[in-house]
Amino acid sequence: MGLDIHVNKLSVWYRGHQALRQVSLDVNAGEVLALIGPSGCGKSTFLRALNRLLDEDLGARRTGQVMMEGVDVLAPEHDITALRRRVGMVFQTPNPFPFSIFDNVAYGLRLQGTNDAAALRRTVEESLRQAALWDEVRGKLRRPALALSGGQQQRLCIARALAVGPEVLLMDEPTASLDPLSTARIEELIGNLRGRYTIVLVTHNLRQAARVSDRTAFFAHGSLVEIGPTRQIFTVPQDPRTEEYLTGRMES
């Protein structure tokens, strides 16, 4: 399950400043790929290019290709709505909408025109189960999502993303604002989702990358420095810059 992604010479400029330089890499179906690197190295920009959230920013320009099943999803004529249904996203700060728990998870389905109550209920329950939140919120689906704890809110956002049936999940530092216990639950959840979804995870937490990812890509100054199996990146990095960063000697 999941989807192969081939990124070919992706460059992004923000108002004249180049944020990504000719990045080429492959993401394999069903794997967890961790993106690490100093702040401002282009990890989040890379993520936002994959679902074209960059397009919402008038100041952003890009070149290159992102191929999914042989189609360049960055091509202007590619259906952006269809792309975002296949490529879900979880943000750095949990951003549940100020609606009920149920309406949050059902949001994406309703966008697609699903109004059948039974079908909505089924998918909402299934998504909440997948996001390991069901046991905590069953019977309370009408309560406001903002009343949940930070960790629960983030799992709700994951459920919301899963509800539209994506094949890829982009996670932009999903545990940055969470306590250690909630972080552990999200990491466990990522482990459970591995194989069913292709997951690209941006993280500042090197141990997290080591714990949950199959492969790791190291970015610096907008360029991809190195990509490889996580164990290898963390034990025998090929590039001296990777080693400097991992040992805390790199200045961003």
Next chain:
Amino acid sequence: MSMVRDRAPTRITAAATATFAVVGLGLIAALLLGAWPLIGEPRPLANLLGGLWDPLRGAYGLAPFFVGTVVVTATAMALTLPFSLAVAVVLSRPLPDGVRLGATRVLTVLTAVPSVIFGWWGLLAVVPWVRARFGGAGFSLLAAGLVLAIMVTPTLSLLFYQALRSVPRAFRDGSAALGATPDQTLVRMELPCALPLLIQAVLIAVARAVGETMAVQMVIGGQTVLPTGLTSPGATLTTQILTDMSIFPPGTRGHAVLDVMALVLMVGMYLLVRLAERWVAMP
């Protein structure tokens, strides 16, 4: 010495607040006092709610002015609401910074245009248009509604824009990331989230429309009979106070009626403000 200096700001602000309260209460007291002779008469409500305004014969029915106020305000709101919302939506969408800044500056300048200028423009442009299009004198409830709509639009657009801008970027991104088109995000996310502020904006605009006097007086025609349609001339509570305040000297029955009209307006405004507060207090 220092104690005295420390207390000075508190005393100044307290004195200012007290003055304000005294002036406000004094205003209401003066109106009540002025209106009292009329309220003390037998059947004051029946007299005031009548449709006949004929001061020379002692008839002071306010119905024509109630109708005028409601119709003019409703016309203005019906015209300005969709337009202002459209302006706000465009401003809240991705735009080059210069365009957004320029547009908000123009709107801000327009909110500061004195109402007499809108009335003047209404006299020169709107009244002749209504005359040419619908016949009659042109001075009409419709002309007043049109002028008010134009006048309120800059304020309402800016308030709507601020309401939409209050929706966090993270919600918009979250909605877009789920595959929502900008219009779906607007209808399913931004408008529901901004609803309390949008409603408050509408109430502020209604208050402005109900209270506007000069611009309306210049184009409404000043008829004191019940209007028969949108294109017939009429008067509102505020314009009739303006018209008659020099005619009825204090102490006359007509002056007491003007005091009643002012009281009615103040109570109406108070209710609008309370409604606005209630909506914003909603979660």
